[in-house]
Amino acid sequence: MTLKTLSFSLVTALTVIIIILLCLYLSKHWQQPKYPVVIAVSKTPLSTPFYVAKAINAFDDTCVNVEFDEVVGGQRAFAKVLNGEVDFGTSSDSLIAFKSLEGQPFVTHAMFVQSDNDVKFISRASANFESALDLKGQRIGVTKGTASEYFLSTLLALEGLTTEDVRVYYYEPEQLVNGFIAQDIDAFIPWEPFGFYSDQLLSGIIKIHDTKSLNTLSFNLISPTANNLVVEKAKCVIQGLDLAIDYITSHPLESKAIVMNELNISTEFIEWVWPDYIFKLGLNQSLIHSVESQANWAVATQMSQYDNVPHIERFIDSRAMLQIIPNAVNIPQ
Numbered sequence: 001m002t003l004k005t006l007s008f009s010l011v012t013a014l015t016v017i018i019i020i021l022l023c024l025y026l027s028k029h030w031q032q033p034k035y036p037v038v039i040a041v042s043k044t045p046l047s048t049p050f051y052v053a054k055a056i057n058a059f060d061d062t063c064v065n066v067e068f069d070e071v072v073g074g075q076r077a078f079a080k081v082l083n084g085e086v087d088f089g090t091s092s093d094s095l096i097a098f099k100s101l102e103g104q105p106f107v108t109h110a111m112f113v114q115s116d117n118d119v120k121f122i123s124r125a126s127a128n129f130e131s132a133l134d135l136k137g138q139r140i141g142v143t144k145g146t147a148s149e150y151f152l153s154t155l156l157a158l159e160g161l162t163t164e165d166v167r168v169y170y171y172e173p174e175q176l177v178n179g180f181i182a183q184d185i186d187a188f189i190p191w192e193p194f195g196f197y198s199d200q201l202l203s204g205i206i207k208i209h210d211t212k213s214l215n216t217l218s219f220n221l222i223s224p225t226a227n228n229l230v231v232e233k234a235k236c237v238i239q240g241l242d243l244a245i246d247y248i249t250s251h252p253l254e255s256k257a258i259v260m261n262e263l264n265i266s267t268e269f270i271e272w273v274w275p276d277y278i279f280k281l282g283l284n285q286s287l288i289h290s291v292e293s294q295a296n297w298a299v300a301t302q303m304s305q306y307d308n309v310p311h312i313e314r315f316i317d318s319r320a321m322l323q324i325i326p327n328a329v330n331i332p333q
Contacts, residue, residue: 040077040089053244062236094147097294107317117276120195123187141188234320
């Protein structure tokens with residue numbers, strides 16, 4: 001090898017090394033921006049994907065630094081979103097339906113879990129209620145303007161009845177069982193964890209009826225009406241949730257342990273609700289149908305001051321989901 005050839009080879013090697021080092025330096029300093037976001041997360045096992053995402057650092061390689069604002073109930077999470085206190089929140093499809101009637105500016109970016117057995121119908125075992133027809137004239141406790149009251153209407157409609165055929169009593173969700181114990185009501189309709197707590201407290205006294213699949217509840221990621229920056233943040237949140245849901249599928253025992261530790265709940269409770277959960281990201285016609293049905297019910301029962309149900313599609317923003325899992329989006333664009 002001549003001196004000239006050797007010199008050329010050395011220069012070439014040094015050039016390659018410099019290019020590699022430069023690329024490493026630039027990749028380190030040209031990382032995608034990290035946006036701070038605050039998410040109001042309802043304290044329920046339905047929020048499992050968020051707790052798992054935090055535990056496995058699923059947001060680390062996305063464009064968001066996530067902080068949780070944990071609240072009791074989706075209503076409080078929704079209020080924080082509408083008041084501008086947080087960037088995102090978790091909400092049931094029932095709340096989306098009722099809030100859509102108020103004309104508030106919000107959107108949902110993704111469903112992340114569904115349950116077809118979260119709301120329970122509980123009666124006194126000695127009453128021997130066998131069908132909705134047996135409820136005629138009975139005192140039923142519900143939580144006003146929620147999935148609890150909607151569930152009662154659905155149950156009664158199976159036998160051609162309406163809420164006019166029963167006596168409806170309204171309670172806060174945590175007070176339903178107290179009304180039952182005081183014998184002010186004959187049956188009540190709670191959601192979890194109050195169904196589980198009622199079973200633990202009143203085992204043998206109550207009957208939890210088999211109403212699985214009568215009503216499906218979903219939990220959704222919501223925000224104020226989104227501009228391009230909000231959509232970008234939503235995309236990154238969904239990326240983290242996608243990783244978390246993959247982890248839940250492949251590591252169910254570890255995921256249950258994360259939720260039990262996060263919420264300080266028992267093994268018995270997590271085993272009670274877990275079989276009813278479907279953790280999956282999506283935006284589909286079932287969400288639109290559920291929201292429309294509940295909004296129409298609210299108008300028909302004069303629960304709302306509004307006379308018309310708006311186009312539900314305007315409360316769904318699919319742009320973020322289309323960038324992450326496009327085949328999970330099945331709604332009009």
